[in-house]
Amino acid sequence: MxxxxxxxxxxxxxxxxxxxxxxxxxxxxxxxxxxxxxxxxxxxxxxxxxxxxxxxxxxxxxxxxxxxxxxxxxxxxxxxxxxxxxxxxxxxxxxxxxxxxxxxxxxxxxxxxxxxxHDIALAFEWKMLGNVILDANGNVAFPSVTNGAGLYRLRLDGIDRSQVYIGESVNLRRRFGNYRGPGPTQQTSLRINALLKESIAAGAVIAVDIVTEDVKLSINGVQVSVDLTDKAMRRMIEHAAIVATGGTDIEIANR
Structure with a gap:
């Protein structure tokens, strides 16, 4: 004791x-x-x-x-x-x-x-935000999003295959901004920017889903308040979403 x-x-x-x-x-x-x-x-x-x-x-x-x-x-x-x-x-x-x-x-x-x-139960629902497109200058353009914390999912529905990329951020608007114009040292953002451009050029439709609220979590039967500004909390939900999506016939672009 x-x-x-x-x-x-x-x-x-x-x-x-x-x-x-x-x-x-x-x-x-x-x-x-x-x-x-x-x-x-x-x-x-x-x-x-x-x-x-x-x-x-x-x-x-x-x-x-x-x-x-x-x-x-x-x-x-x-x-x-x-x-x-x-x-x-x-x-x-x-x-x-x-x-x-x-x-x-x-x-x-x-x-x-x-x-x-640890008996952990987690429930949340993706909400559709809109589509990623290329603007008149050929740059990646995301739908308008909150500058708050949350999870995001990019669904790349192509002619030959479908891919999903799942991520988390304390500021979704800033994260999408990084994907639009990645810096020279932002390796992940550079990779995602190239993936989005190549996929759209190949005819893929790229949908964006987000989770910013209504996440339910219980640990050992006790309801836990979910704070999405907490990185550990976001990463737990992110990895749960990756595992759950991996159970379908879709390629996970995170890997």
Whole structure:
């Protein structure tokens, strides 16, 4: 159990009520230190999913659970729970079970002490923005787009083949500007600019799709607020989209 939150555990032990509401500032006063940034950023930090060695053992092993997490007002409520904390047991893979059945010596790996399990669910929908064309000067021209953060997908539908390029950016308008007029050292932008020009010249139709909102993410059953200005968050969605698109009969231009 994490010693960092020992004082919070003692505080919960001293409670006579079955519920107590605390602000994040009050919790920081109790533990005599600042909460990590993730506690104020992700609901999943307050999850009641029992994992040995995780900070939430502080309340789970004392028979408490968190509810009504509100990061906007920086508050959380603790309630007495009738559900005992479970210690997760290491799972044997099919290969390990087969080896054991064959009488082989197998080393069983134990679950990691911190956040060993991740049950992640991600859902989002591409929105059609418009088409990429060549202007009167033969330069690449993109449809108008927000200067905010998001994901983008270029669908190159050619006569002989179809390709998809998926990317992310903290500023979509600037990223498309790089593709229109790449600098001499911007290797990726140079490659995409050439790909777009060659594809349009060969008769391909290039559609642009974006994701800038309504992304739903849950981790271990807890709904997580999605901030697309967070690069790690965008990259997770980007790679999920690449994997999902790779399951269709389309060439991924990212490779």
């Amino acid at each position: 994490s010693k960092t939150y020992k004082r919070l555990g003692k505080f919960l032990d001293d409670q006579t009520s079955d519920h107590v509401a605390l602000s994040f500032d009050q919790i920081e006063q109790i533990i005599h230190r600042k909460l990590p940034k993730s506690a104020r950023t992700y609901d999943a930090w307050w999850s009641n999913s029992p994992v040995e060695g995780r900070h939430n053992e502080t309340w789970l092993k004392r028979g408490w659970a968190t509810v009504d997490i509100n990061r906007k007002s920086s508050t959380v409520k603790f309630i007495r729970s009738t559900l005992p904390a479970r210690r997760q047991k290491p799972l044997r893979t099919k290969a390990e079970r087969r080896a054991i059945a064959d009488g082989e010596q197998v080393t069983i790996l134990k679950a990691a002490p911190t956040a060993a399990a």
